[in-house]
Amino acid sequence: MDGNGRWARRKGRPASFGHRQGVRAIKRVLEACEELGVHVLSIYAFSTENWARPRAEVRALMRLFHETMQREIEEMHRRGVRIVVSGRRDELSPRMRERIDEAMTRTANNKNGVLNVCLNYGGRAEIVDAVRRLIAEGMPGSEVDEAAISARMYQPELPDPDLIIRTAGERRVSNFLLWQGAYAEMLVTETLWPDFDVADLKAALADYASRVRRFGARPTDEIVSSPPRVEVARSAGGAGA
Numbered sequence: 001m002d003g004n005g006r007w008a009r010r011k012g013r014p015a016s017f018g019h020r021q022g023v024r025a026i027k028r029v030l031e032a033c034e035e036l037g038v039h040v041l042s043i044y045a046f047s048t049e050n051w052a053r054p055r056a057e058v059r060a061l062m063r064l065f066h067e068t069m070q071r072e073i074e075e076m077h078r079r080g081v082r083i084v085v086s087g088r089r090d091e092l093s094p095r096m097r098e099r100i101d102e103a104m105t106r107t108a109n110n111k112n113g114v115l116n117v118c119l120n121y122g123g124r125a126e127i128v129d130a131v132r133r134l135i136a137e138g139m140p141g142s143e144v145d146e147a148a149i150s151a152r153m154y155q156p157e158l159p160d161p162d163l164i165i166r167t168a169g170e171r172r173v174s175n176f177l178l179w180q181g182a183y184a185e186m187l188v189t190e191t192l193w194p195d196f197d198v199a200d201l202k203a204a205l206a207d208y209a210s211r212v213r214r215f216g217a218r219p220t221d222e223i224v225s226s227p228p229r230v231e232v233a234r235s236a237g238g239a240g241a
Contacts, residue, residue, distance in 0.1 A: 001025070001043060003168030003192030016060040021194035023068050030115060032198045034079070036205060040114045040158055044176050048088065048122035062096065065119065069099045073106055080112030086154040087121035088129070116155060123178030126154055130179075153179060160184070163208045167193045183215050 001022055008018030026043055033041050046061060069083075076083055083103045092100070100119075130152035134144060150156060161177060161184045169190045177184070187204050189196075 001167060001193040001196075002170045004194060006168060007192040007194045015057055016064070018194060019061060019064055023064065025194050025196050027072075028197055029201055030081070030113075032201050034081075034113055036202070038113075038205075040116060040161075042086075042116040042118060042158075042161065042177070044118045044121065044174075046087075046119050046121070047175060048120060048125050049175070050120075062093070066096055066099055069103050073103050076103075076115065077107050077110065080110045081107060082110040082114045083107045083117065084114060084155055084158075085117045085119050086126070087119045088125060089120065091120055114158065116158060118176070121154075121176075123173075123175045123181075127179055129154075149179070162213075163187060163204065165189065165204050167191050167196055183213070185211055185213065 004018035004022040005015040006018075007021065008015050011017070030041055033039075045065065050061070051058060073083070083106075085100045085104065089097055089100060127149070130149050133152040134148060139148065158180075160180045160182075164177070164181055164184045164186050166172075166186070166188045167190075169188060171188055173181070185208055187207055189200060189204070191200050
């Protein structure tokens with residue numbers, strides 16, 4: 001979800017203003033996903049690298065995450081959306097962890113869709129944590145395979161993404177869903193995240209639907225997935241540069 005800061009600067013406003021507008025874009029996209037049949041939406045809210053940002057911006061972001069989660073829990077629950085949070089939650093404040101636990105517990109049995117919030121998340125960190133679990137469980141090296149690692153990811157019950165969207169013209173993977181996104185289709189749009197709307201999402205899905213996914217197979221072996229699961233990534237700065 002790149003472009004919050006740039007969007008704000010163009011309007012002569014601080015980055016925090018852009019981040020708040022970015023939250024509105026998340027709500028628009030989530031509602032559109034429900035209407036279009038996209039069951040899982042993952043958003044890159046804050047990366048493991050984002051702690052290097054200016055302290056004031058990090059504090060503002062954490063405050064925004066907390067406020068948004070507190071404000072939106074009941075609406076998400078009424079709509080039947082399950083909230084999950086991926087990342088190293090033990091490095092977040094006790095107050096934030098409490099709010100996350102509340103959101104996940106409250107919506108745990110919902111079936112209408114999944115909002116996966118990647119918070120203090122990094123693809124490399126997730127793989128490291130999965131390997132640490134394997135070691136802690138005492139699994140012999142000869143038994144470690146892709147299935148064993150996949151089962152120890154943060155949200156192993158979620159399917160791998162079909163489509164990863166990057167806004168604001170960014171063309172990097174930026175440490176996002178490195179394991180799960182190995183065969184995801186990529187789409188880059190110049191639209192800044194706060195301006196991303198339903199029309200942009202429909203255009204992205206139409207582009208995806210026109211592609212042939214082969215997963216390494218021969219060109220004659222056409223594999224097409226529908227409807228896609230959408231993953232919306234931010235930059236290595238995760239919170240939108």
